[in-house]
Amino acid sequence: MPNNGHxxxxxxxxxxxxxxxxxxxxLKEQKALVEKAxxxxxxxxxxxxxxxxxxxxxxxxxxxxxxxxxxxxxxLVGGNIEMAMPTACALEMIHTMSLIHDDLPxxxxxxxxxxxxxxxxxxxxxxxxxxxxxxxxxxxxFVAAQTKNVLPxxxxxxxxxxxxxxxxxxxxxxxxxxxxxxxxxxxSEETLSFIHTHKTGALLExxxxxxxxxxxxxxxxxxxxxxxxxxxxxxxxxxxxILDITATTEELGKTAGKDIAAQKATxxxxxGLEKSRxxxxxxxxxxxxxxxxxxxxxxxLTSLADYIVSRTN
Amino acid sequence: MPNNGHxxxxxxxxxxxxxxxxxxxxLKEQKALVEKAxxxxxxxxxxxxxxxxxxxxxxxxxxxxxxxxxxxxxxLVGGNIEMAMPTACALEMIHTMSLIHDDLPxxxxxxxxxxxxxxxxxxxxxxxxxxxxxxxxxxxxFVAAQTKNVLPxxxxxxxxxxxxxxxxxxxxxxxxxxxxxxxxxxxSEETLSFIHTHKTGALLExxxxxxxxxxxxxxxxxxxxxxxxxxxxxxxxxxxxILDITATTEELGKTAGKDIAAQKATxxxxxGLEKSRxxxxxxxxxxxxxxxxxxxxxxxLTSLADYIVSRTN
Numbered sequence: 001m002p003n004n005g006h007x008x009x010x011x012x013x014x015x016x017x018x019x020x021x022x023x024x025x026x027l028k029e030q031k032a033l034v035e036k037a038x039x040x041x042x043x044x045x046x047x048x049x050x051x052x053x054x055x056x057x058x059x060x061x062x063x064x065x066x067x068x069x070x071x072x073x074x075x076l077v078g079g080n081i082e083m084a085m086p087t088a089c090a091l092e093m094i095h096t097m098s099l100i101h102d103d104l105p106x107x108x109x110x111x112x113x114x115x116x117x118x119x120x121x122x123x124x125x126x127x128x129x130x131x132x133x134x135x136x137x138x139x140x141x142f143v144a145a146q147t148k149n150v151l152p153x154x155x156x157x158x159x160x161x162x163x164x165x166x167x168x169x170x171x172x173x174x175x176x177x178x179x180x181x182x183x184x185x186x187x188s189e190e191t192l193s194f195i196h197t198h199k200t201g202a203l204l205e206x207x208x209x210x211x212x213x214x215x216x217x218x219x220x221x222x223x224x225x226x227x228x229x230x231x232x233x234x235x236x237x238x239x240x241x242i243l244d245i246t247a248t249t250e251e252l253g254k255t256a257g258k259d260i261a262a263q264k265a266t267x268x269x270x271x272g273l274e275k276s277r278x279x280x281x282x283x284x285x286x287x288x289x290x291x292x293x294x295x296x297x298x299x300x301l302t303s304l305a306d307y308i309v310s311r312t313n
Numbered sequence: 314m315p316n317n318g319h320x321x322x323x324x325x326x327x328x329x330x331x332x333x334x335x336x337x338x339x340l341k342e343q344k345a346l347v348e349k350a351x352x353x354x355x356x357x358x359x360x361x362x363x364x365x366x367x368x369x370x371x372x373x374x375x376x377x378x379x380x381x382x383x384x385x386x387x388x389l390v391g392g393n394i395e396m397a398m399p400t401a402c403a404l405e406m407i408h409t410m411s412l413i414h415d416d417l418p419x420x421x422x423x424x425x426x427x428x429x430x431x432x433x434x435x436x437x438x439x440x441x442x443x444x445x446x447x448x449x450x451x452x453x454x455f456v457a458a459q460t461k462n463v464l465p466x467x468x469x470x471x472x473x474x475x476x477x478x479x480x481x482x483x484x485x486x487x488x489x490x491x492x493x494x495x496x497x498x499x500x501s502e503e504t505l506s507f508i509h510t511h512k513t514g515a516l517l518e519x520x521x522x523x524x525x526x527x528x529x530x531x532x533x534x535x536x537x538x539x540x541x542x543x544x545x546x547x548x549x550x551x552x553x554x555i556l557d558i559t560a561t562t563e564e565l566g567k568t569a570g571k572d573i574a575a576q577k578a579t580x581x582x583x584x585g586l587e588k589s590r591x592x593x594x595x596x597x598x599x600x601x602x603x604x605x606x607x608x609x610x611x612x613x614l615t616s617l618a619d620y621i622v623s624r625t626n
Contacts, residue, residue: 046507047486047489047490047493049489049493050481050485050486050489051481054481097446101442101443101446104442106419106437106438106439106442107439107442124419125419126419126420126492127489127492129414129417129419129420129442130414130485130488130489132446133410133414133445133446133449133479133480133485134480134481134485134486136446136449136450137449137475137476137477137479137480137485138476138480138481139476140453140472140475140476141472141473141475141476141477141480142476144469144470144472144473144476145469145473145476151465152464152465152466152468152469153465155465155469156457156458156465156468156469157457159453159454159456159457159472160454160457160458162450162453162454163450163451163452163453163454163455163457163458164450164454166446166450167446167447167450167451167454168363168364168367168447168451172363172443172446172447172450173360173363173447175443176360176362176363176440176443177360179439179440180360180362194359
C-alpha cells in the first residue's frame with residue numbers, strides 16, 4: 001500500500017453531521033440509476049445464451065458500491081453523473097467477472113452468490129468462463145466508446161487504472177495469493193494484507209479514483225481520495241471477515257462460515273472479533289479525516305464510510 | 314460481415330512482384346521485434362506464479378501474425394512501428410488469453426498448444442483461468458498507458474475495437490456458437506461462417522484496422538483494409554481446417570485431426586478439400602485486389618495474404 005502520509009494523520013474526523021443527508025435514500029437513488037444503466041448496457045442478440053449469462057450475473061443485485069463510489073467522487077470534484085456512468089458500469093462488469101470466475105469449481109467452487117445460483121451452476125462452466133471474459137472485455141470497450149464530455153487523455157488514464165486494478169498487479173494477483181494461502185497452518189498479517197489490498201482494495205480504490213480522474217481532479221484531491229479508498233477498502237474487508245462469522249447465509253446471500261470451513265486466514269482469526277471491530281472503526285475515522293477539506297460536499301462519501309462498518313451484509 | 318462493396322470487386326490483383334521483397338526475412342525481423350517487446354512487457358514480481366504463467370503462454374512462440382499485421386498497416390498508412398507496438402503486443406496478449414481459456418478442460422480440453430503443454434497442464438486450472446484474465450486486463454492497460462505519439466482519441470478507438478473483437482460480439486460469441494455446434498449432425502454454412510468471422514475473423518480484422526487507426530488512416534483506407542482483413546481471415550480459417558486434416562500434430566504444434574474426432578463442422582467437411590483450397594485462393598486474390606491503390610508499399614500485406622494460403626502450420 002503506497003504511503004503518501006495521509007493515512008498517518010491521527011486526527012479523527014469531527015465533521016458536523018448534516019441532518020438533511022439521508023444515506024439510505026441516497027444509496028437507493030444512486031443504485032436505481034446504476035441498475036438502469038447496467039440494464040441498458042447489454043442487449044440480448046444472437047448467440048443469446050452468452051448475453052443472458054452476462055446479464056444474469058451483472059443484474060443479480062448487489063450493493064453497487066463500486067459504481068456509487070465512482071459517481072460520488074466524480075460529483076465531489078465538480079463533475080457530473082453522466083461523465084462517470086460508463087466507468088461506473090464498467091466497474092460493476094469487472095467486479096461481476098471476478099465473482100463469476102472466483103465461483104468456478106476450479107477456484108472457490110461456490111453454488112450461491114447474491115442469493116442466486118452461481119453462473120456456472122445455471123449456464124455451465126464453459127459459458128461461465130466466457131461470460132466473465134465477455135464482461136471484462138466489454139468493460140473496457142464500454143468506457144472507451146461510451147464516455148462523453150471527458151478529455152480523451154483522462155479516459156485513457158481511467159482505462160489504465162481499471163486494467164491495473166483487475167490484472168496481476170491487482171485483483172488477479174490477490175486471488176492467486178489467496179488460493180495459495182488456503183489451508184495453510186499460518187498466514188502472516190503481511191500476506192493477509194497483500195491479499196486484501198489486491199483482491200478487494202485495488203478495485204475499490206480504482207472506483208474512488210476513476211470518478212475523480214474523469215472530472216480532472218487535482219493531484220492533492222486524488223491523493224486524499226486514494227487514502228480514503230485504502231482505508232475504507234481494508235475496513236470493508238475486515239467487516240466482510242467478521243460477517244462471515246457472525247451473519248447467516250440468508251443475511252449474506254452467499255454461503256456463511258466459509259472462511260472457517262476452508263481454514264482461511266482472516267482478520268478475526270489473527271486479531272479476534274473485538275480487535276477486528278475496533279480496527280475497522282479506526283480505519284473509517286482515518287478515511288473520513290481525509291475528506292474534511294471538501295466540506296459538506298463529501299457527505300455521501302463520509303456516510304458511505306460509516307455504512308461500510310455498520311452494514312449487516 | 315459488413316458489406317462495403319469492396320469484396321464484390323471481381324478484379325484479381327495483378328500487382329507487379331517486387332523481387333527485392335523477401336517475406337521470409339520480413340516476417341523474421343518483425344517477429345523478432347514483437348518477441349522482444351512481448352518479453353519486455355511482463356516483469357516477474359510477487360506473486361511470481363501468475364506472471365510466470367502469463368509469460369509461459371505469451372512467449373510460447375507462434376507466428377505473431379496479429380501483431381505483424383498491426384505493425385504493417387500502421388506503416389502502410391504513414392505511421393511507424395513505435396506507435397503501434399503497444400497495440401501489437403495487446404493483440405498477442407488477447408489472442409493468448411483466448412487460447413489459454415479455450416484449452417481448459419471445461420472448454421476444448423487440450424493438452425498441447427504450440428508444441429508445449431497447455432497452461433492449465435503446467436499451472437493448474439485456477440491459475441490458467443487467472444492468467445487469461447490477467448493477460449486480457451493487461452492488454453487494455455498496456456495500450457492505454459504505453460501508446461506514445463498518437464492522438465488520445467485514436468487510442469480510445471483502438472481500445473473500443475479491441476474490446477469488441479474479443480467480447481460477446483466477437484471472439485467470445487464465436488466460441489459460444491462453436492461449442493454449441495460440436496457433435497451436431499448438421500451445421501449450416503451460415504453458422505460455420507458466424508463461428509469463423511467471430512472466433513478468428515474479428516481479432517484478425519481488429520489487428521489490421523488498429524494499426525491503421527493509430528496512424529489516423531482515412532475512412533477509404535480503413536474500408537479497404539477491413540475488406541482485406543475479412544478475406545484473409547476467412548482464408549486463414551479454411552486453411553486451418555485443411556491443415557487439421559492434412560498436417561501432422563508435429564507440424565502443427567497442436568493436436569491434429571481434432572475436428573474430425575470432435576465431429577466438428579469445417580469447410581472441408583462441407584465443401585471437400587478441393588473446393589476449400591480454391592475458395593481460399595479466391596479470397597486471397599480478393600484481399601490483394603483491395604490493396605492495389607496503395608502500390609508497392611502494400612507488399613508486406615499482399616505477401617502475407619499469399620503466405621496464409623501456402624503455410625503448412
